[in-house]
Amino acid sequence: MEHLDSRKKTTIMIAVIAAMLFAALNQTIVSTALPRIIERLGGMEYYSWVFTVYMLTSSITTILVGKLSDIYGRKPFILTGIGLFLVGSFLCGTSHDIVQLIMYRGIQGLGGGMIMSTAFSAVGDLFSPRERGRWTGIMSGAFGLSSLFGPTLGGYIVDHTEWHWVFWVFLPFGFIAFFMILFMFPKTERKTGETVDYLGSLFLTLTMVPMLLAFSWAGSKYDWGSGTILLLFGGAMVALILFIFTELKVKSPVLPMHLFRNSIFTVSNLAGFLLGAGMFGAIMYMPWFIQGVMGTSASLSGFITMPMMLSMVVASAVCGQLTTKTGKYKGFALFGTLTMGAGMYLLSFMSTDTTTFTVIINMIITGLGLGMAMPVFTLTVQNAVDTKMLGVATSSSQLFRTLGGTIGVSVMSTILSHTLISKMTADKNAADGLQVIPAADATLLKELNDPQILLDPGKLEQMRSRLSEGGQPMFDQLVMFMREALSGALSSVFLTGAVILIAGFILTWFIKAIPLRTSQKRPASTEPDESGPKRLAHE
Template sequence: MEHLSLKRKITIMIAIMAAMFFAAINQTIGSTAMPRIIAILDGMNLYTWTINIYLLTSTIATVLVGKLSDIYGRKPFLLAGILFFMVGAFLTGTSSDVYQFITYRGIQGIGAGIIMATSFTAIGDLFPPRERGKWTGLMTAVFGFSSVIGPTLGGYMIDNMDWHWVFWIFLPLGVVAFFMIIFLFPKVDRKKSESIDYLGSIFLTTSLVPLLLAFSWAGSEYKWVSPQILGLLAASIISAIIFIFVEKHAKSPVLPLSLFKNRIVTVSNIIGFLMNFGMMGALIYLSFFVQGVLEISPTYAGYVTMPMSIFMMITAAITGQKISKSGKYKRFAMLGVPIMIAGMAIMVFMTNVTMAVISMIIFGIGLGLGMPVFSLATQNAVSHKEIGVATASSQLFRNLGGTIGIAVMGSVMATSLKSNITDKMQSAAAHGVDMTKMDPNIAKQLAAFANPQTLMNKPLITETMAKLPADIQPLFTKMLDMIRDALSSTLSTVFLTGTLVLFLALALVFFLKEIPLRTSNSVPAAAADGEQAKAEGTDVGTKQVFASDSMN
């Protein structure tokens, strides 16, 4: 696609960013509204599934579409992704129970995975690595913008409108994005020499699904050493072994193992895994602090997280421009990851809204500096014919990091919260607040609020307070204060865990090899000697020499 005029490329990028924004805004708008929606559907015991199913299906879709889009081009998959997402969003809004909600969120996840993977890969089709930085930064800024308005809008809507509109309000934007892709995005002929690795796709799926389920259920549905979790992990390992054997003999593997011989790809993917492990695992639980501990409504909770998105958006756009101008990227990761660590470290000690906002600003700046680097480094380190599968591998490791991070942090939270609540209740009993001496029905009613998700449901708290006898109401207030105090201490442990994981990511950044960003997608086959290959952007350590493989 390098033969296209700059005007045509910009027009195509507008269409891609419209599709990206449609997926991103539908994801972020539900973040602050989700706890209330699941409470309305009476499915708080399945709350984590509403998040995990989305991550599960989007992860599978992302990695499978990577290779297929290298064969068939990006356009059909962008269109399919938008359709899946629109259907999923519409059906989610029609849910009458939590099981339907989870199923339809899974369909949304398929669409989101396809859109995210093909959107960033399409940048690689349109622009050489040296120019991708500014466009990757702008795409990150689009996601940042959706993160600015999404949570606040979602909080306002759940407080003032029927919850169904959270999923329906942006459907017209999906229609616009769909037709923009149809008319503006050029079609690329299928590479006839490429075959589809069906067997590899099956075993890759059967490797990932049990793994993601194991980490989604461990610590919440089942114990970490339970037969169910150990069985899922065993199934994942067996499938992974078969997958490796299949890929070694596949003519056109869905996830080439040779990709991971490239040191830049491997290090970038591991860093992406660790960053998302720490980031997603901790940020998912920030809403518990804002709404559960500080008692802030969903509408205003969005304002607390908004600074992170604003500063990420601005910093990512500037970082992308700087990377394109200098051709260097490692320095931004070296600066960004420590700033992320500083922002998360503040979360460990935060006790009020001001500290929460400051932590969000600092964390957002770090994200903006670091986020565009690793996918760009990965794309630059492989030949253009592998750009789709390389980008998909980056998305795969990030999604795995997020899923496993949420699970591990959830276990840390559950263990720590149980201990902290026990300590608080023992302290309360010593001061005359002993639930064992209450009416059993009332005690059972109050005990439900030891669950942090129930603690976030302010309408339920108000309703419960109104139904309690007058002499019990002061005890209920004291109990809520104690649980909030226990939750605050617990979340400090969660955020500390995220901080430590980010330190591991920082250590690996030092091992990220930096090679000059190429100025063309087509690399001459004659560039075989080490110095010329290095100048063209080849990782000499992997002894790869890119052959000319223009997408024209």
């Protein structure tokens, strides 16, 4: 599609960005609203699963659709993705318990993976690597805008109306995006000589599902050394070996192993994996601090997180333009990961005494780093491979970032849970105090054993009003104690994110910086690429 005129390309990109915005808005609107939704539905122990199942199902479709869209074209898959996302979003709003919400979020994830994979691949179809810098920055900025307005709107909805509208409010926008893609996106012919790698797809799925389940359950539902976790890891390892063996034998592998001979492809994906772990940790757990520790309402929580997303939008747009203008990109990745790591490190020092201004400054630093680094790793992967592998390369970049987010959130959830329990059981003063107040007050105060109550300031105030005058000081003491415990646990989570991002910064140093091409064709290079030695010999 590179031969199309600029006006046609711009029209197509408007349709693609509309589809991506629909998925992104529905994803980000949940972040500040979810603590309150969980409080209504119950099941705090499954909180991370609402995120994990989305990333699990989107990871599977991301990598599978990457290869399929290389064969059949992007259009059918982006349309299918929007359709699945519409159905999943509607069903999420009908959930009666946490189990239903998790199931329907899985359907959302199937659609979301298709949309994101095909959207970024479409940029590669339309533009040369040098031009992609601008559009990748714009798309990342669009995602940032959704992160700007989504959380604020989500908080407002759960504060002022029924939570179901969190999932329904953008459904009309989804229908608009669907018809824009249907009429604006050009149809491409199926590539001849390509076959679908069913066996490889099966083994890849059997690798990812038990692996992600193991990371999600280990340390929370099961001990890390339990038979269930070891069995899941063992099954994933066997499936991975079978997957690699299959990919080396089949004609059209779903994820060609020779791509990993390209050091740019490999290192960029590993760095993207670490960035995803740090990014999702910050996005997921900041509302916990703002609502649970600071006692802020869900709607105001969205306003407080807004500066982080705004700084991310500005950084993405500016760095995208500079990348296209200068052809340089590695410096943005290095400075971005370092800046985001510094922001996460500053977040780890926050406590119950931290002011709103300090929180905003720390989040702006984190957002600037994220905006600079996020678009780069997809761009480096696309620039390093041949056009015929564009979908696979792009989807692999999305996959590694999503896997990083899934595993990172699971590990951080374990850290949060263990640290919180440790801090709450270490202090016996609250339990001793229950012996010197009326029995009715003591019974009510025992409901504060669940930190989930901190996420609903209205319910806290209602509980306090039911206590006697003698029980209210004890109530205030217990609430402060729980907020300090939650703050300490979240500090451990943010510090873990900072360490992960510093590791990403170190890894980024090893990405070989090659010039961004000004056409789709990839010239011969001394760097081993996806074409293999035989292809290079006659290029």
